[in-house]
């Protein structure tokens with residue numbers, strides 16, 4: 658579009674918002690589906706921390722299923738029959754079509770979904786749900802590797818950032 662103005666980002670010409678021509682970003686399309694799927698809560702305060710955690714684990718690219726409460730929506734103990742049915746079908750479709758080999762389940766501290774559904778966010782309940790979902794996934798997908806982590810913000814006087822702790826899963 659003649660006269661359209663592109664606002665450069667990070668000093669790269671052509672990268673950034675352009676009112677008439679679409680917005681271009683640096684990330685290059687990879688035609689290969691990642692082997693890893695991450696399932697996490699939609700809470701945007703944790704999404705970048707999860708991305709950084711996965712990168713620190715050398716997980717280079719992943720599919721993402723972000724739902725309020727994350728794995729809770731796949732658990733009959735913590736979500737409606739309808740939610741479990743719809744999201745389980747969606748996840749199974751994703752994993753089958755992308756040949757997912759490895760799933761990372763991530764829950765987080767003080768999750769608003771658990772507070773709303775149960776009146777409080779109880780870490781042990783969230784970890785039980787992660788174990789239930791891990792077990793169910795393994796039953797449906799032979800050979801699938803499943804891990805679970807619990808994320809908590811670290812206090813500023815302890816360096817800040819987030820801590821991701823492994824949640825032990827049976828039969829790991």
Ligand SMILES: [Zn+2]
Pocket residue numbers: 698699700725726727765767768769770
């Ligand atoms: Zn949450």
